[in-house]
Amino acid sequence: xxxxxxxxxxAKLVLLGDVGxxxxxxxxxxxxxxxxxxxxxxxxxAFFSQTLAVNDATVKFEIWDxxxxxxxxxxxxxxxxxxxxxxxxxxxxxxASFERAKKxxxxxxxQGNPNMVMALAGNKADLPDARKVAAEEAQAYAQENGxxxxxxxxxxxxxxxxxxxxxxxxxxxxxxxxxxSGMVLMDRPAERVASASCCS
Amino acid sequence: xxxxxxxxxxxxxxxxxxxxPPPLPRRPTTIEEEDGLRPPLTPSGSVRNFKGxxxxxxxxxxxxxxxxxxxLGLSQDASPSNNQRSRSHxxxxxxxxxxxxxxxxxxxxxxxxxxxxxxxSGDIESLLDDVVGAAATETDExxxxxxxxxxxxxxxxxxxxxxxxxxxxSEFEPVGSFEPDGSNGELLNRQWRAKLKHYLILxxxxxxxxxxxGDDQLISGTIGVVQTIISFYQGAQDTLRGFxxxxxxxxxxxxxxxxxxxxxxxxxxxxxxxxxxxxxxxxILSTLTLPTMEKMFIxxxxxxxxxxxxxxxxxxxxxxxxxxxxxxxxxxxxxECLRIxxxxxxxxxxxxxxxxxxxxxxxxxxxxGRLAAVVRPKKHSLHPGDLxxxxxxxxxxxxxxxxxGENWIPLCLPGFNNTGYLYMYVSFIDPETGSPRxxxxxxxDGRKRDNEIxxxxxxxxxxAFDEMREMRDKVVDQLQANGSLAHIRRAIAxxxxxxxxxxxxxxxxxxxxxxxxxxxxxxxxxxxxVQFVMPSAGPLFSSTVSWRRLISLYARLQxxxxxxxxxxxxxHVVTGGASALAWTTPxxxxxxxxxxxxxxxxxxxxxxxxxxxARREEERLFVVGGAVF
Ligand SMILES: Nc1nc2c(ncn2[C@@H]2O[C@H](COP(=O)(O)OP(=O)(O)OP(=O)(O)O)[C@@H](O)[C@H]2O)c(=O)[nH]1
Ligand SMILES: [Mg+2]
Numbered sequence: 135x136x137x138x139x140x141x142x143x144x145a146k147l148v149l150l151g152d153v154g155x156x157x158x159x160x161x162x163x164x165x166x167x168x169x170x171x172x173x174x175x176x177x178x179x180a181f182f183s184q185t186l187a188v189n190d191a192t193v194k195f196e197i198w199d200x201x202x203x204x205x206x207x208x209x210x211x212x213x214x215x216x217x218x219x220x221x222x223x224x225x226x227x228x229x230a231s232f233e234r235a236k237k238x239x240x241x242x243x244x245q246g247n248p249n250m251v252m253a254l255a256g257n258k259a260d261l262p263d264a265r266k267v268a269a270e271e272a273q274a275y276a277q278e279n280g281x282x283x284x285x286x287x288x289x290x291x292x293x294x295x296x297x298x299x300x301x302x303x304x305x306x307x308x309x310x311x312x313x314x315s316g317m318v319l320m321d322r323p324a325e326r327v328a329s330a331s332c333c334s
Numbered sequence: 335x336x337x338x339x340x341x342x343x344x345x346x347x348x349x350x351x352x353x354x355p356p357p358l359p360r361r362p363t364t365i366e367e368e369d370g371l372r373p374p375l376t377p378s379g380s381v382r383n384f385k386g387x388x389x390x391x392x393x394x395x396x397x398x399x400x401x402x403x404x405x406l407g408l409s410q411d412a413s414p415s416n417n418q419r420s421r422s423h424x425x426x427x428x429x430x431x432x433x434x435x436x437x438x439x440x441x442x443x444x445x446x447x448x449x450x451x452x453x454x455s456g457d458i459e460s461l462l463d464d465v466v467g468a469a470a471t472e473t474d475e476x477x478x479x480x481x482x483x484x485x486x487x488x489x490x491x492x493x494x495x496x497x498x499x500x501x502x503x504s505e506f507e508p509v510g511s512f513e514p515d516g517s518n519g520e521l522l523n524r525q526w527r528a529k530l531k532h533y534l535i536l537x538x539x540x541x542x543x544x545x546x547x548g549d550d551q552l553i554s555g556t557i558g559v560v561q562t563i564i565s566f567y568q569g570a571q572d573t574l575r576g577f578x579x580x581x582x583x584x585x586x587x588x589x590x591x592x593x594x595x596x597x598x599x600x601x602x603x604x605x606x607x608x609x610x611x612x613x614x615x616x617x618i619l620s621t622l623t624l625p626t627m628e629k630m631f632i633x634x635x636x637x638x639x640x641x642x643x644x645x646x647x648x649x650x651x652x653x654x655x656x657x658x659x660x661x662x663x664x665x666x667x668x669x670e671c672l673r674i675x676x677x678x679x680x681x682x683x684x685x686x687x688x689x690x691x692x693x694x695x696x697x698x699x700x701x702x703g704r705l706a707a708v709v710r711p712k713k714h715s716l717h718p719g720d721l722x723x724x725x726x727x728x729x730x731x732x733x734x735x736x737x738x739g740e741n742w743i744p745l746c747l748p749g750f751n752n753t754g755y756l757y758m759y760v761s762f763i764d765p766e767t768g769s770p771r772x773x774x775x776x777x778x779d780g781r782k783r784d785n786e787i788x789x790x791x792x793x794x795x796x797x798a799f800d801e802m803r804e805m806r807d808k809v810v811d812q813l814q815a816n817g818s819l820a821h822i823r824r825a826i827a828x829x830x831x832x833x834x835x836x837x838x839x840x841x842x843x844x845x846x847x848x849x850x851x852x853x854x855x856x857x858x859x860x861x862x863x864v865q866f867v868m869p870s871a872g873p874l875f876s877s878t879v880s881w882r883r884l885i886s887l888y889a890r891l892q893x894x895x896x897x898x899x900x901x902x903x904x905x906h907v908v909t910g911g912a913s914a915l916a917w918t919t920p921x922x923x924x925x926x927x928x929x930x931x932x933x934x935x936x937x938x939x940x941x942x943x944x945x946x947x948a949r950r951e952e953e954r955l956f957v958v959g960g961a962v963f
Binding site for chain 1: 621622641642644645646648649727731732733734736737738739740741742743744745758796797799803
């Protein structure tokens with residue numbers, strides 16, 4: 135849950151998506167500015183924290199990079215429960231990963247925090263020749279479901295920081311103390327869906 | 335690959351069944367090289383069975399076991415109640431050495447220092463004479479005995495196994511995939527067959543689950559043959575455990591719905607290969623748990639286990655490659671610890687206890703891939719097999735370490751409980767600052783990085799991440815404040831000691847030039863602690879090939895000590911390139927390796943020196959008991 139104090143916002147963020155979609159690569163790019171060609175499949179989940187300054191606040195992301203392997207599925211609620219934001223990642227060169235992403239969106243809509251900021255990231259945008267999922271299709275899906283959408287490349291860094299930055303901007307700026315019920319009010323409705331879409 | 339039949343090989347051995355009475359230890363009888371000491375080799379093409387051979391599984395005694403039960407004749411002889419003492423028994427120090435297993439107090443090791451103090455070397459020599467005395471009379475057949483240290487020559491060792499050539503360094507290179515037109519099949523098959531070691535895992539329905547080398551298409555034929563042979567034996571109400579064909583040894587481990595197969599041309603024994611397969615099996619259980627896996631197969635016997643295991647192939651492969659490269663930890667079923675002063679380790683232990691979260695089951699501090707400290711509940715100790723899986727995951731495979739974050743990993747530790755998961759918090763910390771490691775150091779694909787300290791906190795509660803993380807923060811802050819991180823850092827920087835510096839610490843005057851050690855390498859296992867120590871590999875064993883040669887020699891000695899037909903206490907082997915001696919007692923096992931011309935007495939004396947050192951330094955070399963709550 136996002137909490138604030140002196141414009142310092144702590145926000146739990148979870149990455150979900152199919153095996154090999156590029157969740158770990160996106161996090162590695164965002165947190166360390168690196169890319170590994172042969173990134174190993176994540177075991178369990180990895181935790182990172184990274185601070186990002188936006189215009190009006192400093193956002194400290196507590197990032198959960200989950201494993202896409204099916205056998206870890208039952209642990210997922212532990213990571214998205216209470217999350218202020220989620221990035222659902224698919225691989226634009228893999229149709230099945232897009233279908234899997236939709237499943238995650240459904241699950242979050244059903245079980246997640248209703249005010250969660252959700253981003254759909256079509257990763258590996260540096261591989262247009264192998265593309266299987268049209269940007270328009272994903273864009274339309276995102277719009278329907280209240281997500282914002284970007285195509286990213288962990289490899290070239292295209293749009294990677296932008297996704298996190300966009301999330302930071304959309305996080306509610308509300309003192310939790312004024313919100314004893316734990317409800318988080320959105321000070322910015324999701325009217326800007328997809329405004330930041332598309333890869334370079 | 336031809337065995338080194340023509341090398342001089344002499345094994346001085348003591349048999350448990352030896353009928354001779356004391357003096358201590360019983361008079362050894364030398365045996366010639368036989369089955370049980372070396373892999374039985376049959377002419378190429380012929381197939382020979384070896385069945386039976388109950389062998390303790392890999393998941394052995396807990397690291398923190400206080401004493402071992404398999405008391406052999408040696409210690410009975412040495413026990414004070416034995417009134418048939420021989421002349422040498424009454425004045426040699428081995429009685430205390432033997433009885434050390436149960437005692438945990440510091441004074442005992444002090445006492446052993448005294449009994450073995452300089453000036454009493456005559457006693458030691460007489461002990462050595464006892465240990466290898468009779469053996470010496472039996473090694474006349476072509477072995478040059480040269481006990482004068484001056485003539486020693488520890489450098490060659492290239493020929494520990496003459497036929498293991500540089501091709502071993504390509505052992506880990508991948509076999510390619512088929513061209514679409516299948517035109518390269520012949521080449522791939524040749525590459526596949528050139529591998530000295532294979533591991534195959536298949537389901538009892540014949541579905542491939544894992545192969546170290548080659549893709550499905552390449553191994554499908556082999557899988558079919560293996561499946562046929564296994565089911566042939568099962569049809570005959572018999573279990574096939576293994577066979578040799580030419581210079582290759584096949585070992586099959588059947589566990590429930592899985593068959594695990596190892597094919598080795600590295601001269602490993604059946605028991606050794608079986609222990610390796612047990613470890614691979616444990617890795618699979620660690621991912622799935624036993625009941626989950628069984629349910630899958632009961633629901634659908636044709637289950638393709640590769641799917642649920644997806645992403646763990648690299649863990650299986652790094653385990654397998656560790657065995658092929660040569661792992662003393664697996665050979666000895668023991669763990670290696672960071673050498674650190676007893677008082678310093680106590681500070682780390684009390685820090686762990688002080689910061690302990692109620693959610694904690696086990697806590698470990700691991701530095702440079704070696705255990706520095708452990709905190710555990712009184713009623714649970716850690717199994718070496720489980721620790722091996724964890725160390726493999728964290729330090730050999732790249733999955734976790736390369737990520738660079740903090741990790742929360744569900745895993746089953748089958749030695750602890752094969753039916754459920756535990757949750758492991760892992761954080762690599764920067765030894766300088768104590769903060770979580772930020773950068774990912776290069777090379778990413780290289781061997782172990784040296785300066786890492788990992789804090790592992792294991793809980794039975796899957797929701798305990800925050801508590802574990804909090805505990806990590808506290809532990810690291812305090813370790814930083816009380817100087818422990820600096821001690822660990824120094825221990826890492828010091829690395830393993832050299833043989834020379836170790837053996838010279840036994841000398842009377844610590845000043846003066848070090849005499850070069852007559853041995854090139856050793857392994858010492860403390861049975862009570864289920865831990866081992868070894869010296870630095872040095873330039874002699876820094877290459878993949880020379881290290882493998884060394885391990886093959888150790889494996890041969892270990893096989894001789896623990897063979898299914900023989901239980902030897904002392905083994906002496908001379909090959910063209912090396913001479914080596916292994917000695918086991920109820921409290922320790924020691925293996926020493928030197929150049930081919932080092933005599934048995936020189937080896938025995940060096941072994942004794944290692945034992946003295948390890949006894950004296952026990953609480954520095956080993957984690958004795960750990961912090962218990
Ligand atoms: N070309 C290209 N490859 C990428 C990109 N992102 C990731 N990859 C590669 O895709 C593979 C999988 O990436 P990971 O980051 O491990 O995927 P993941 O989603 O974390 O997978 P799991 O941990 O198994 O769930 C790796 O080999 C990456 O190098 C990208 O933007 N472009
Ligand atoms: Mg990942």
